[in-house]
Amino acid sequence: MASWAADDIHKFTVQRIGRVPVIKGDFQSLPKQVKNFITHCVHLMAPRGIYLADGSKKEADEFIQKLVEKGTLTKLTAYKENYLCRTDPNDTARVESKTFTVTMNQYDAVPHVKKGVKGILGHWMSYEEAAAAMNQRFPNCMTGRMMYVIPFSMGPVDSPFSKIGIQVTDSAYVLLSMRVMTRVSLQLFELLHERSFVKCIHSVGCPRPVHGRIKNHWPCNPEQVIVAHYPEQRLIQSFGSGYGGNSLLGKKCFALRIAGAMAKDEGWMAEHMLIMSVTTPQKKEFFIVAAFPSACGKTNMAMLNPTLPGYKVQCIGDDIAWMRFDHDGKLLAINPENGFFGVAPGTNTKTNPIAMRCFQENSIFTNVAETSEGKYYWEGLEDETPENVEIRNWLGHVWKRGQSKSRASHPNSRFTAPAKQCPIMHPRWDCPKGVPISAILFGGRRPKGVPLVLEARSWSHGVMLGACVKSETTAAAEFKGKAIMHDPMAMRPFLGYNFGQYLQHWLSLEQPGRQMPKIFHVNWFRRGDDGKFLWPGFGENIRVVDWILRRCENDDSIVMESPVGFLPRPGTLNMDGLPPINEAELFSLPKQYWLDDIKQNRKFLEEQVGVDTPPVILKLLKNQEEAFKQC
Structure with a gap:
């Protein structure tokens, strides 16, 4: 896959694992636990050689050149070092139906789903079933291919928030992408003399010689795809797909599913959330996290271009937030990603x-x-x-x-x-200590009934709002067409353990002495009877953020009670300079719509979470229903 210098070739006779040569890197200097892991992978998958990645630009340039020569990458000549990759048409998205959590106890992984109902909050597999599935796939799956060993950090290397992983893969595309998305460094091997790491095993599942046609120079094995997470072992196994969400194991697999289980055990939060900084015209800075399902404007929000004068937005992260409370009770967040x-x-x-x-x-x-x-x-x-x-x-x-x-x-x-x-990355985007969070936003793509913004009455009420997030389905997964799907906390595809336990973990975070962020729900996508959007969105969303920040400073003059929580008092949202907005319709709460919505939410929790649902969530839904009935 790449050219090797003479001194590296000389090491073939010096460093081997069995008969497999170490093409690049000093295997003998690695910590014992790392050597044991690599040795296990070599014996299991039988690669033709081992390459220890260092994450350097020189390394990346070498691999890019080889992949361009091979046809896997095409240089986009109008830019500096931009490249196009085309995948096999059967390998283009996350494979949620083939993604599993493997635990001893089924209900540590998934909730008690109602009998006769298909669960959508994760898929469980027993250790015995997983072993059988993996034994059909992984033995000798790297025959004729190089095994790349990628040491990576999720989060700044020197942050107490951060976690280390080691991914083995036979995909050079994955090696290049992991260098962008995580912090790849040989320095991490040194840290592993004292620390543990998450084991990430990936193969495209195409040993050589390949039987069958390789499309677009993209080896994969769509018929045998499986992505398995072992939270009890801090292990991920992914086979058959080269697509990002299935192969870049530091992303959703580690940073959400495995990290979620770690967070539960260790008392912190691993969330599918952007992190942004907003500085007001008064030069006061706030940090916000927001959880939106796919295609709901999360990246747009993280990189908001504000239309209100005097506001400044900076980005810390656009997809994942790791958060924990410090000794002073403040909730601090880091972006564990690097791209x-x-x-x-x-x-x-x-x-x-x-x-x-x-x-x-x-x-x-x-x-x-x-x-x-x-x-x-x-x-x-x-x-x-x-x-x-x-x-x-x-x-x-x-x-x-x-x-x-x-x-x-x-x-x-x-x-x-x-x-x-990113031209608006915050100077502290990779600060090891993290940034203090003032507000948490949930939202989805809801064309009917749901107002532009509402505020939860309490932390537990906010958890209930998050548990009831819904949105139109997207192309990020294998679902077709548009339908409103439950996506609680925007975490439905990324849960690493029982969702009921996850909700309880959120509720348990409220403790004396902690400064709990306010929680809000936003909906940029409501449409009028004519089918047109009621809100212009994009940079105008700063007007909603402006109202949210005033609430974070406890301005009670701008809110009014409603059955769903606190709504903006009419006229308190800054509409200066906008064409006429039907504010009454934008914030209307159709009674029958909400009674039906509450019924659907209760049904969803009863069927999908069952006895694992924290009672306070059902009580808050009941309270909301009673409030609407009294309207």
């Missing part, structure tokens, strides 16, 4: 000008289209792309705007870009 893995379609200079500036160089684009000018293209860039350029779609075929029936880019096409390239 952005964002959905490309819909991103443009109008919807997210900041994101566009993030990936003008040193970025990898997966399953987007390419223009004859050597530029990326996807749905949403029509106004920024000349009519006369030729476009090749994500499959490499000529695509004509207005004529081709298929999309130019895959709906789940991605950009992978270093976080440090």
